[in-house]
Amino acid sequence: MRNLSESEAYVIQTLIGASPVTERALIQQCHLPRSTFQYVRRRLYAREWLHDRYVPHPRVTGVRFATAEVLWPFAARRAADLQRLQSDPQTVVAWSSPNVIFCVRLTAESPPATDSLASSPPRARSLRMTCPATAEGVPVYFDASGPLAVLFGLTRPRSYPLRIRGLDPPPGDNGEERPVSPDRIRAAADLVAASERRGDFHLLGRAVPPFPLGLPRNQAQLVADGFVQWRVLPDLGRLPSFRGRILHDFVFVHGTLIRKTTGTRLLEEIVSECGVYPYLAMVDGDRTGDVLLAFLAVGHGTERSRSLGRKISVQAFFEDRLHAITIVRESMQWLRPVIDHRYEGLMSHTGTNRAE
Numbered sequence: 001m002r003n004l005s006e007s008e009a010y011v012i013q014t015l016i017g018a019s020p021v022t023e024r025a026l027i028q029q030c031h032l033p034r035s036t037f038q039y040v041r042r043r044l045y046a047r048e049w050l051h052d053r054y055v056p057h058p059r060v061t062g063v064r065f066a067t068a069e070v071l072w073p074f075a076a077r078r079a080a081d082l083q084r085l086q087s088d089p090q091t092v093v094a095w096s097s098p099n100v101i102f103c104v105r106l107t108a109e110s111p112p113a114t115d116s117l118a119s120s121p122p123r124a125r126s127l128r129m130t131c132p133a134t135a136e137g138v139p140v141y142f143d144a145s146g147p148l149a150v151l152f153g154l155t156r157p158r159s160y161p162l163r164i165r166g167l168d169p170p171p172g173d174n175g176e177e178r179p180v181s182p183d184r185i186r187a188a189a190d191l192v193a194a195s196e197r198r199g200d201f202h203l204l205g206r207a208v209p210p211f212p213l214g215l216p217r218n219q220a221q222l223v224a225d226g227f228v229q230w231r232v233l234p235d236l237g238r239l240p241s242f243r244g245r246i247l248h249d250f251v252f253v254h255g256t257l258i259r260k261t262t263g264t265r266l267l268e269e270i271v272s273e274c275g276v277y278p279y280l281a282m283v284d285g286d287r288t289g290d291v292l293l294a295f296l297a298v299g300h301g302t303e304r305s306r307s308l309g310r311k312i313s314v315q316a317f318f319e320d321r322l323h324a325i326t327i328v329r330e331s332m333q334w335l336r337p338v339i340d341h342r343y344e345g346l347m348s349h350t351g352t353n354r355a356e
Contacts, residue, residue: 004242007032009152011040012239015050015232017145017159029158049238053341054195055229057165058133060180060188061346063106066138066164068282068292069128070252070328071101071117077124081117082338089345093142095250097334102252102294104280106133106346127254127326129292131263131284138164139263139281142341144234146277147296151245160277161267162231180227187218188228189347196344233341236296237332248299250330255322257289266291266321274314291322297329 004012014030027037044050058064073081078101085094085103094103101117116128131137140146140161149157215223222228236247257266263283270293271277280294318325 002240003244004240005040007036007040008044009242011037011044012050012234013145013148013152013154013158015041015044016148016234017143017157017162047238049235050232051235051340052195053231053233053343054188054191054223055164055231055341056188056192056343056346057227057229058106060185060227061106061343062108063133063346065107065110065130066133066282067105067107067111067115067128067130068280069101069103069105069117069126070254070292071103071124071126072099073101073117073124084117085339089348091339092342092346094337094339095335096338097330097336099334100328100330101338102250102335103339127252127292127328129254129282129284129288129290131282131290132286133164135163135165136263136285137283139267139283140278142231142233142280143277144236144279144296146271147247147279147298148234150277150298151242151247153243153245157277160271161281162229183218184222184227185347187216188222189344191215191219191222191228192347193344196342231341235337237336245298247296247332249297250332250335251295251297252328252330253291253293253295253318253322253325254328255291255318255325257283257285257291258321258323260289261285261321269321270314270317273312274317276314296332 010030010032014026027034030037032040071081078096081101082094082096085091085101088105090105090107091103092106094101096102103117105111110130113128116126117124141164143160143162145157145162146160149155149160219228223230239247261283262285263281266283266285267278267281276295278293279296280292282290282292284290
């Protein structure tokens, strides 16, 4: 299998953390000639190592809660569990391996315990938590820029962390959140649906001030105002190694806070003290104290990386802050996406009776 070139690594790292700025700004960040940047970007998308999504702000969809679950399914129920996830429009991400199923659901109300995949007989073992879909509840939302910075040997990522809310849309005249109009909801729904159906949608990710190139003005304004977030996502299972380093394992950490803290504070402490960057962080600091984190472990060949420039070990960090800790490690080569950032179903559940 071929390795990633330095040019490919530069372009990936630039696009993963990009905001809809000008293409000239992206090229300047990448430090590559324009022709090289454009050629490498086309190649990355053609090989399906990168793809685009437009992620709606929770205000647009009415989403108030995020629920994550790690399930150890019975073999006889695996197909039924996956079918249940695929038929649920509120499931936005789902991955499957021979050992586990991982999924994230976004909902308007906190789902009951009976809504768990493990609630159907026979009872399977699972880890499940629900937290508010806010900047504190989900301080990092599927942001690979941190782990990829480690993979590429960079000192730090440019834009980490990317949150579930992205930019907050501008408030009303009184400083409070304005309801989202039906016209904006429909425009956002069209944009989200298009990004999930078109393989060449990355061409619309390029931007000229103040609007992304190729987007209708109403949709471009949604991106500029933060109602929809442009995200460039890597296919983690397809990315080749870089200088012998690879994304080796997916690691899930679940536990309960010993001392009350916020999601943002916990994330900052993990990064500063351990030198690692969670790919996903969910923290219910005000209610149950539950925490679920997902990491992308970087390894060298078949060996896991053991020296990441950390001040203390990750295990010691969590033992000091969490109890009832469960750690799940799954090889990247076995984990496959079943639902890959599917937000169109959320839009169909959004009411159209709001008015600004």
